[in-house]
Structure formats: C-alpha cells, structure tokens
Amino acid sequence: MKAAILGPLGALSLAAAALTGCASSFGSAKPVDPAKYAAMSCPDLNSALGGTSKGISATAISRGKVSQWSVPFWVPGGTKAVSAIQKRQTGKIERLQGEERAIYSARQSRC
Numbered sequence: 001m002k003a004a005i006l007g008p009l010g011a012l013s014l015a016a017a018a019l020t021g022c023a024s025s026f027g028s029a030k031p032v033d034p035a036k037y038a039a040m041s042c043p044d045l046n047s048a049l050g051g052t053s054k055g056i057s058a059t060a061i062s063r064g065k066v067s068q069w070s071v072p073f074w075v076p077g078g079t080k081a082v083s084a085i086q087k088r089q090t091g092k093i094e095r096l097q098g099e100e101r102a103i104y105s106a107r108q109s110r111c
Contacts, residue, residue, distance in 0.1 A: 032098045034106065042111040045103055052100045056093055063089040 037045060066085050071078035 032095075032102045034102045037103050037106040040106070042107065045107040045111065049100065049103045049107065052096050052103060056096045056100065059089050059093050059096065063093070 037048070040048065063086055066082060066089065069082055071082055
C-alpha cells in the first residue's frame with residue numbers, strides 16, 4: 001500500500017487551514033477583569049506589565065512577517081488565509097493592550 005503524497009497545492013491548502021484556526025473568533029475579545037490585578041503586589045504588577053508588553057511586541061512582529069508573505073496567485077484562498085491570520089493577531093494585540101491598560105491603572109493607583 002503506497003502512501004498518498006500531497007502536491008504543493010494540497011500541502012499549501014492544508015497549511016493555510018491549520019494556520020487560520022477553524023474555531024477562532026476575531027471580534028470577540030473577552031473583557032479584562034480589573035479585580036484580577038487588585039490583589040497583586042507592585043513587583044507582580046511590574047512583571048505582568050513586562051510580560052504583556054513582550055506579548056504585544058512578539059505578536060506585532062509576527063503580524064508584520066505575515067503581511068510580508070507573498071502568496072502565489074494560484075493558491076486558492078491564500079490571501080484570505082493571510083488576512084485571517086492578520087485579523088486573529090490584531091485581535092490578540094487588542095486583548096493584550098486591554099490587559100496592559102488594566103495592569104497600568106492598578107499599578108498607578110497602588111505603586
């Protein structure tokens with residue numbers, strides 16, 4: 001029994017489907033709970049703020065790399081997959097920025 005080999009089109013379609021995430025939602029960012037940061041100490045808030053900032057930077061860099069992808073015209077849905085990845089990353093950045101604002105306000109009021 002021979003294994004079926006995917007052609008370049010099949011492999012690219014499979015990769016695009018895996019990267020876009022079938023169950024991801026773009027516009028539904030969860031609200032940030034400020035009470036989550038109310039019990040944290042100042043060093044913990046500083047650490048959380050640094051981690052959130054790193055996450056924003058890493059996601060923005062990744063989104064920039066995705067926008068530079070050159071998808072061949074013959075790939076079905078290639079540009080849609082790229083825009084879906086960019087939208088998902090933009091949503092993640094917006095969620096992280098909301099967390100960052102909540103951490104910053106908790107830090108300003110206490111530290």
